[in-house]
Each structure stands twice: as C-alpha cells, then as structure tokens.
Amino acid sequence: MISGILMSLNDPKWGKGSGDNRGGDGNQGPPDLDELWRDFNRRLSGMFGKTPGRGGGSGDGDGGGSKFPEFNSRQFGGGIGLIAAFVAVIWLASGFYIVDASQRGVVLQFGRFQESTEPGLRWRLPYPIQSHELVNLTGVRTVEIGYRGSERNKVLKEALMLTDDENIVNIQFAVQYVLKDPQQYLFNNRNADDSVIQAAETAVREIVGKSKMDFVLYEGREQVAANAQKLTQDILDRYATGIQVSKVTMQNAQPPEQVQAAFDDAVKAGQDRERQKNEGQAYANDVIPRARGAASRLIEEADAYKGRVVAQAEGDASRFKQVYTEYAKAPEVTRQRMYIETMQQVFSNTSKVMVDSRGSGNLLYLPLDKLMQSTASPAASAPVAEALPQAGRPAAAAESNISPPRVDALSGEARSTRESIRNRERGER
Numbered sequence: 242m243i244s245g246i247l248m249s250l251n252d253p254k255w256g257k258g259s260g261d262n263r264g265g266d267g268n269q270g271p272p273d274l275d276e277l278w279r280d281f282n283r284r285l286s287g288m289f290g291k292t293p294g295r296g297g298g299s300g301d302g303d304g305g306g307s308k309f310p311e312f313n314s315r316q317f318g319g320g321i322g323l324i325a326a327f328v329a330v331i332w333l334a335s336g337f338y339i340v341d342a343s344q345r346g347v348v349l350q351f352g353r354f355q356e357s358t359e360p361g362l363r364w365r366l367p368y369p370i371q372s373h374e375l376v377n378l379t380g381v382r383t384v385e386i387g388y389r390g391s392e393r394n395k396v397l398k399e400a401l402m403l404t405d406d407e408n409i410v411n412i413q414f415a416v417q418y419v420l421k422d423p424q425q426y427l428f429n430n431r432n433a434d435d436s437v438i439q440a441a442e443t444a445v446r447e448i449v450g451k452s453k454m455d456f457v458l459y460e461g462r463e464q465v466a467a468n469a470q471k472l473t474q475d476i477l478d479r480y481a482t483g484i485q486v487s488k489v490t491m492q493n494a495q496p497p498e499q500v501q502a503a504f505d506d507a508v509k510a511g512q513d514r515e516r517q518k519n520e521g522q523a524y525a526n527d528v529i530p531r532a533r534g535a536a537s538r539l540i541e542e543a544d545a546y547k548g549r550v551v552a553q554a555e556g557d558a559s560r561f562k563q564v565y566t567e568y569a570k571a572p573e574v575t576r577q578r579m580y581i582e583t584m585q586q587v588f589s590n591t592s593k594v595m596v597d598s599r600g601s602g603n604l605l606y607l608p609l610d611k612l613m614q615s616t617a618s619p620a621a622s623a624p625v626a627e628a629l630p631q632a633g634r635p636a637a638a639a640e641s642n643i644s645p646p647r648v649d650a651l652s653g654e655a656r657s658t659r660e661s662i663r664n665r666e667r668g669e670r
Contacts, residue, residue, distance in 0.1 A: 412491070
C-alpha cells in the first residue's frame with residue numbers, strides 16, 4: 242500500500258492536468274490531492290478484493306459528484322483485522338525453538354525460571370511473556386591458571402604459591418569442566434570461568450600449603466592434581482554453580498626463576514647424596530654377607546677344633562690310664578716299650594741316618610724309603626743318584642743326609658771311610 246502511494250508520487254503525470262472539467266493548461270504544479278486519495282482508496286479496495294462503485298464517488302469528474310470519495314468503514318475494518326491476524330500468527334510462531342541433542346532449554350517467564358526442556362522442537366509463549374536460553378551440557382570448557390595461552394606467558398599472581406616448608410613454587414595448571422545443571426549455571430553464576438578459576442586456585446593453594454616442596458615438584462604432582470580436582474568440585478557444589486570438573490592437569494611446577502640456579506645446585510647435591518648412599522649400600526651388601534660367612538666359617542672351625550682337641554685330650558687321658566694300668570703290672574717291660582715307641586716316633590720324623598762306625602759288625606744300610614721319597618720329586622732326582630753308591634757301603638761314624646747340600650758336605654768323610662774299608666778287606670785276604 243505504501244509502495245503504491247510512492248509509485249503515485251513518482252507518476253510522470255504528477256503536477257499535470259488530468260483532462261477533467263477543470264481543464265489544465267499542461268503546466269507543472271502541485272500534486273492533485275483528490276487524485277492521490279482516489280488512487281489510495283482504489284488500491285486499498287483492490288487489496289481486499291472489492292471495487293468501488295460508480296455512484297459512490299469514483300471521481301470521474303461529473304458535475305453532480307463530489308471530488309472526495311466516500312470512506313467505507315466496513316472495508317477498512319476488515320483489512321485491519323486481517324493484518325492483525327497475520328501479525329498475531331507471526332507473533333505466535335516466534336515461540337517455536339529447537340534444542341539440539343547436546344543442549345538443554347531453559348524457559349523464562351518474565352525473566353524468572355519456568356521450566357527446563359529436553360532436546361527437540363519446543364514451543365513457548367512469545368516474547369515478552371516468555372523467553373528461552375540454550376545451554377550446552379556436553380561441550381568441554383577449559384580455564385588456565387598461572388598462565389594464559391602459553392606456559393611462557395605467566396601470571397605470577399596466580400602461579401606463585403607457598404609450601405609447607407616455607408618455599409615458593411611456581412605452579413601452572415589447567416581445569417576442564419562441563420555443565421551439569423542449566424538452571425544453576427544460568428541463575429547462580431555471573432561468570433562461570435571466573436568462578437572455576439577462583440575455586441581451583443583456592444583448592445591448589447590449600448593443597449600446596451600442606452605439602453613439602455619436593456612432593457609438589459616431583460613425586461606428588463599427580464596426587465596434587467587429583468586432590469585439587471576433588472576439592473574444587475566440593476567448592477563449586479557448595480555454591481551450587483551447576484559445574485562439573487572433569488580434569489585438572491598440572492602443566493608446570495618449578496621454583497621461581499630468581500632462585501632457579503640455587504635450586505638446581507641443591508637438586509644436584511641431593512642426587513649426589515642419593516648416589517653415594519646407593520653406592521655405600523651396594524658395598525655393604527657385598528661386604529657384609531662375606532664377613533658374616535667368614536665369621537660363621539671361623540666359628541665352625543673353632544667348634545671343630547674344640548671338639549678335636551677335647552676328643553684328643555680325652556683319648557690321651559684314656560690311653561694314659563691304660564698305659565698306667567699295664568705299667569703297674571710290668572714296669573720294666575712297659576718302660577722299655579715306651580722308650581722304643583718314643584724313639585721310633587722321633588726318628589721317623591728326621592731325614593738323618595745314624596750309623597755306628599765303631600762296632601765290629603759289617604752293616605750295610607740302604608735307606609730305601611728315604612730314597613723313594615726323594616725320587617718322587619724331579620728336583621731331587623740328581624742328588625739321589627749321587628747318594629746311591631755312597632749308601633751301598635758301610636760308613637764309620639758317618640752322618641748321611643739325603644738332601645744335596647748334606648751329601649756334598651760329607652763327601653770327604655765318605656771318601657776316607659771307603660779307603661778304610663778297602664784296607665780292611667785287603668788284610669782279611
């Protein structure tokens with residue numbers, strides 16, 4: 242309708258004569274308002290499917306009719322009703338909305354929570370009566386604490402923490418979370434990321450403040466992350482934020498840069514201490530068992546020696562008692578026997594042979610047992626061969642030794658002995 246009016250204003254006949262009884266001189270002038278009104282009425286009636294009557298002020302220029310058309314209120318009211326109905330349909334259709342499978346819908350009535358809707362095509366009362374919010378429950382959101390974007394871009398206000406042994410450590414970690422309650426998330430949080438950051442920082446500071454520095458930096462990093470996740474979740478649940486913490490990851494844990502060199506020296510000294518302790522323990526594990534084995538062996542040998550000595554003493558005592566009993570029966574015979582046995586034992590342990598050269602007997606002594614013992618060794622074979630011809634003849638007051646030095650020392654004496662034996666043999670002939 243408005244476009245029609247604009248088209249009328251853009252009509253090339255605008256300001257020219259219309260050819261009616263008024264008659265125009267064809268000069269340009271202001272637009273004819275009557276003609277504009279008739280054109281507007283005609284277009285409005287055509288829009289609703291009706292045509293204006295001829296006698297109803299069509300404005301053909303007859304002398305008996307009025308220049309202004311007759312206004313039809315019934316037609317005008319019907320057009321307004323259709324427009325209102327069309328607008329109402331559009332308004333009601335604006336209440337439809339779609340909730341994805343990963344989302345939940347929250348319907349608000351005059352800004353207050355009304356209901357929570359499941360995935361699918363949903364309808365609510367149009368604005369401004371009701372409105373809706375879509376909340377993604379499956380999307381994982383991440384906040385960074387102690388750094389932003391990269392570990393080099395540190396936020397020292399969040400990263401520096403004090404341990405139980407009064408040392409400062411620089412900790413950087415990330416928290417991943419999802420939403421579990423749309424209503425709590427929308428109405429109990431002003432900024433969810435800030436809430437998670439503050440809760441996680443509080444939890445980690447509490448855990449680090451109760452732990453030693455070495456535990457936080459080395460062996461306890463995983464445990465610190467697990468405890469931080471649990472404590473952060475407890476804090477968020479206490480404030481009913483509707484947030485579920487899925488994971489806490491320790492990105493970096495180190496001492497401050499100002500004391501990094503001193504800390505490295507201390508760590509190296511600690512490693513050297515552990516290495517030396519391990520070496521000492523390895524040496525102890527090698528020496529102690531051997532020492533215990535040697536001690537046990539000595540104890541066993543001492544026990545064996547004790548048993549042998551005691552048994553020998555008991556045997557000697559028993560033998561002495563038996564000998565004494567026999568001695569009491571025949572003292573002279575027993576005395577002689579004891580002397581012979583003692584001399585036998587003494588001479589059996591010596592390598593010298595005593596020959597009585599003053600006796601008249603022609604005694605030839607060949608120490609075969611001594612010669613066999615000496616020939617058993619290759620080193621003594623030559624001296625034994627030299628001693629054989631000397632031992633085959635009787636010697637007077639000669640002292641023979643099987644070892645090479647003794648044979649060489651007695652060679653002159655043996656030579657004189659041989660001469661005397663030869664002279665005796667000649668005299669007998």
